[in-house]
Amino acid sequence: DVKVTQSSRYLVKRTGEKVFLECVQDMDHENMFWYRQDPGLGLRLIYFSYDVKMKEKGDIPEGYSVSREKKERFSLILESASTNQTSMYLCASSADWGASNEKLFFGSGTQLSVL
Amino acid sequence: QKEVEQNSGPLSVPEGAIASLNCTYSDRGSQSFFWYRQYSGKSPELIMSIYSNGDKEDGRFTAQLNKASQYVSLLIRDSQPSDSATYLCAPQNQAGTALIFGKGTTLSVSS
Numbered sequence: 001d002v003k004v005t006q007s008s009r010y011l012v013k014r015t016g017e018k019v020f021l022e023c024v025q026d027m028d029h030e031n032m033f034w035y036r037q038d039p040g041l042g043l044r045l046i047y048f049s050y051d052v053k054m055k056e057k058g059d060i061p062e063g064y065s066v067s068r069e070k071k072e073r074f075s076l077i078l079e080s081a082s083t084n085q086t087s088m089y090l091c092a093s094s095a096d097w098g099a100s101n102e103k104l105f106f107g108s109g110t111q112l113s114v115l
Numbered sequence: 116q117k118e119v120e121q122n123s124g125p126l127s128v129p130e131g132a133i134a135s136l137n138c139t140y141s142d143r144g145s146q147s148f149f150w151y152r153q154y155s156g157k158s159p160e161l162i163m164s165i166y167s168n169g170d171k172e173d174g175r176f177t178a179q180l181n182k183a184s185q186y187v188s189l190l191i192r193d194s195q196p197s198d199s200a201t202y203l204c205a206p207q208n209q210a211g212t213a214l215i216f217g218k219g220t221t222l223s224v225s226s
Binding site: 033104109 | 158164213214216217218
């Protein structure tokens with residue numbers, strides 16, 4: 001089974017802190033994604049990566065950055081956490097890029113609270 | 116920003132009925148379309164994909180696509196209480212590199 005592992009299920013941070021959310025997949029997938037999910041707003045794409053050291057902005061990249069030094073790991077960085085970044089963060093990976101089979105495998109999510 | 120519109124619901128149907136979930140999208144360049152199911156407190160999981168106009172059936176699920184109308188739907192026949200979840204419509208972006216999700220429709224199936 002494909003496994004996408006997010007390092008923390010719950011995280012509490014203070015305003016202004018630098019926050020790292022880690023995601024690891026074990027299926028040698030090319031593509032990795034970070035979404036955030038908020039009630040009433042649904043799933044919104046923050047950043048994605050289709051190769052090591054490559055990254056693309058999604059719909060809401062402001063306040064975030066990402067790092068993909070190794071194929072299996074994709075990190076989301078909040079440079080200076082703010083209360084409006086309190087959310088459920090979902091990492092996902094997929095094997096295909098641009099093909100008609102973009103099945104996403106999701107991690108279990110990290111609920112981040114910024115106080 | 117490309118829009119994906121779904122009726123938020125809740126959509127309530129009795130057990131055994133047909134549930135109809137609808138989705139419209141604004142990106143005319145979208146070529147691939149996906150339906151994900153998300154149970155409360157869980158992550159989304161893929162249930163259907165559709166790429167061509169018309170219907171695609173998989174068990175109790177039927178996806179329907181009309182690219183001219185920019186409309187995609189999901190029918191669930193013989194609905195079961197275990198189908199109670201939020202259903203997310205997700206067209207692929209024009210570049211084919213990522214999925215853009217709708218806000219989801221919450222389905223409640225009563226026994």
